[in-house]
Amino acid sequence: MDSLLAAETTAFQRSLNDRIRQIWTRAKWPPLITVVSKNLAAVDTATVKADKAVQIDNASDLLDVFSIYTKNPFSDNTAQEVEFSLIDGYIVCPKDTSVSTIFVVGSQVPANDYGTGTTSIPQFMERMLLAYALADYYRAEGQNDKALAEEQRAEEYFQQELERFERLESQNKIKIRVYPNYYTNLLVHQTVI
Numbered sequence: 001m002d003s004l005l006a007a008e009t010t011a012f013q014r015s016l017n018d019r020i021r022q023i024w025t026r027a028k029w030p031p032l033i034t035v036v037s038k039n040l041a042a043v044d045t046a047t048v049k050a051d052k053a054v055q056i057d058n059a060s061d062l063l064d065v066f067s068i069y070t071k072n073p074f075s076d077n078t079a080q081e082v083e084f085s086l087i088d089g090y091i092v093c094p095k096d097t098s099v100s101t102i103f104v105v106g107s108q109v110p111a112n113d114y115g116t117g118t119t120s121i122p123q124f125m126e127r128m129l130l131a132y133a134l135a136d137y138y139r140a141e142g143q144n145d146k147a148l149a150e151e152q153r154a155e156e157y158f159q160q161e162l163e164r165f166e167r168l169e170s171q172n173k174i175k176i177r178v179y180p181n182y183y184t185n186l187l188v189h190q191t192v193i
Contacts, residue, residue, distance in 0.1 A: 011140070012133065016114050019132040023125050023158070024110050028066060030165050031122055032107045035072050036062050040093060040100050047088045052097045056104075057089030064107040065091065070099045079103070124164075127157040 024032065036059075043053040056062055065086060071079035082102060085092045093102065114121060121129065131154035138147035 012137075013114070015133055015136040016129065019129055019136075020114055020121065020125060021110055022132075023128055024107070025064065026158070027162055027165075029107070029122070029124070030169065031124065033066075034062070034106060034108045035074060036104045036106065037072075038091065038102055038104055040097065040102060043090060043092075045088075048090050048092065050087075050090070050092045051095040052093040052100075053090045054102070055090050060109060062104060062106045063109045065104055066107070067105045068093070069103045069105065072103050073105065124161045128154045128161070131157060 038054040038056070040052040040054055043050050043055070056065065065084075067073075068082045068084045068091065069079040070082060073079040082093055082097055082099075084102075091102070091104065111120065131150045135147045135150035135154065138144070138150060
């Protein structure tokens with residue numbers, strides 16, 4: 001392939017960044033899950049007034065919030081889940097929350113720009129990104145039928161990766177088997193008159 005022109009390089013980088021953010025937020029990907037500790041404090045702004053809150057918008061270590069605990073749930077089995085609300089870029093906990101430090105389970109923050117020097121794209125996203133990049137290229141060339149086919153291929157890759165992660169997660173759960181009772185008639189009391 002010939003080298004890309006400056007405008008093509010910029011368009012490719014923009015496409016790559018848009019698509020990776022789209023994939024990043026579509027599911028709770030296990031490789032992207034992180035636990036971040038945050039200190040609660042009183043907040044008094046024009047939009048949020050709370051006794052126990054912490055600002056998370058523009059956080060460099062947290063993108064999405066999935067759940068909140070009193071301790072790290074992956075290292076301490078006594079961790080208790082804490083109720084919370086997301087209001088105007090703040091995590092707001094009930095005022096009767098007994099802890100001052102919370103552990104937020106969420107997703108990692110993607111890189112600002114995957115086009116210049118950042119090569120840490122998660123491996124499970126590579127096939128999806130390639131298909132999406134081809135779709136964007138075909139669409140820019142006016143080949144909408146080929147673009148649609150590549151987007152469908154990217155969705156298939158997405159479903160395959162999601163099923164793989166769900167299968168891995170289900171292997172960690174304890175399964176209890178219940179066997180049918182073959183002697184049900186012994187438990188039935190019959191009265192003969």
